[in-house]
Amino acid sequence: MAAEDGSAEDRWVDDHAGPVVRPYAMTGGRARPVTGTFDLISLVMATRSDAGGESGLGPEHLAIVALCQRMQSVAEIAAHLDLPVGTVRVLLGDLMARDLVRVRPPGGGAGVPDESVFEAVINGLRAL
Amino acid sequence: MDYGHSERAAGAPSLPTAVKILIAGGFGVGKTTLVGAVSETKPLRTEEVLTETGVGIDDLSGVEGKTTTTVAMDFGRITISDDLVLYLFGTPGQDRFWFVWDELALGAIGAVVLADTRRLADCFPSIDYFEERGTPFVVAVNCFDGARQYRLDEVQTALNLDPGVPMVLCDARRRESVRDVLVTLLEHAMKTWEARHGGIEG
Ligand SMILES: Nc1nc2c(ncn2[C@@H]2O[C@H](COP(=O)(O)OP(=O)(O)OP(=O)(O)O)[C@@H](O)[C@H]2O)c(=O)[nH]1
Numbered sequence A: 001m002a003a004e005d006g007s008a009e010d011r012w013v014d015d016h017a018g019p020v021v022r023p024y025a026m027t028g029g030r031a032r033p034v035t036g037t038f039d040l041i042s043l044v045m046a047t048r049s050d051a052g053g054e055s056g057l058g059p060e061h062l063a064i065v066a067l068c069q070r071m072q073s074v075a076e077i078a079a080h081l082d083l084p085v086g087t088v089r090v091l092l093g094d095l096m097a098r099d100l101v102r103v104r105p106p107g108g109g110a111g112v113p114d115e116s117v118f119e120a121v122i123n124g125l126r127a128l
Numbered sequence B: 001m002d003y004g005h006s007e008r009a010a011g012a013p014s015l016p017t018a019v020k021i022l023i024a025g026g027f028g029v030g031k032t033t034l035v036g037a038v039s040e041t042k043p044l045r046t047e048e049v050l051t052e053t054g055v056g057i058d059d060l061s062g063v064e065g066k067t068t069t070t071v072a073m074d075f076g077r078i079t080i081s082d083d084l085v086l087y088l089f090g091t092p093g094q095d096r097f098w099f100v101w102d103e104l105a106l107g108a109i110g111a112v113v114l115a116d117t118r119r120l121a122d123c124f125p126s127i128d129y130f131e132e133r134g135t136p137f138v139v140a141v142n143c144f145d146g147a148r149q150y151r152l153d154e155v156q157t158a159l160n161l162d163p164g165v166p167m168v169l170c171d172a173r174r175r176e177s178v179r180d181v182l183v184t185l186l187e188h189a190m191k192t193w194e195a196r197h198g199g200i201e202g
């Protein structure tokens, strides 16, 4: 706790996490999810209608569960909740560890589409 | 209080597969407009907060500590079927965010490089990137009002483009025009995929 370590103003900023620090505080400072890798287009669906009784979850966790009553990609969750993608990944890891969400990685798992995917996308686009 | 029972976990239908296409090109070339023209939602914006240490940004070398940068990406969604969802991602323009491109390009089925004939050079970095990476792409020339109309072969020459790369004219504001660009891309991507996986030698 050396006095040289930072000005009082620096500590004030740390103690009163403003908008810039807020996402970091939400994850308890964690940069990585406890489990899972979450691609931007991994699809997420809640397994329950409500996670309100779970202890240890913050309002952002509950907001994700509420949002994912309808399937959403990781990118959509981040956009709708106005959170950085990295923060959403950490929160999703917490939810996945509790089986509160199901997650489907993109491109059928291997990340590489097969021929049927191309055909389906082409047909879908033509119908636009 | 029975939180243990879950309504949907057992026998839940499997989630759809998601695929993505990247929309690249220079600053202000119409990437977000293109995404919005075909997306079923208005384009959404997501942000990645990056710590720049170790990223290898020359002009910051020697600067220690947690410099963070926010990179924004616009994207849209097209639900193809119950099994398949397509996402379109506009790539962040700045060249120094290549590492974000790497994440975006991973698993992408293809890319559209938007070109503005008034500023053709702006799309060189995107073309170089996808060529090098082997990501199938098409070049879509966005026809801005008041821009001199060039023939596609003139643009192709100016871009020094492999003749195998499809080129199309488009209006990024029009849904049918963007749809045609995407169909051209998908057909090209499928051919590329078949050539790589279909056992066609040489
Ligand atoms: N005439 C014409 N104008 C267009 C077309 N596409 C986009 N614009 C206009 O060009 C401007 C820039 O379009 P954006 O879609 O924001 O471009 P962008 O590539 O997303 O821009 P950045 O994300 O800032 O790099 C907007 O004012 C659009 O309305 C087009 O096909 N024709």
Ligand SMILES: [Mg+2]
Pocket (backbone or CB within 6 Å): B031, B032, B033, B074, B090
């Ligand atoms: Mg844009």
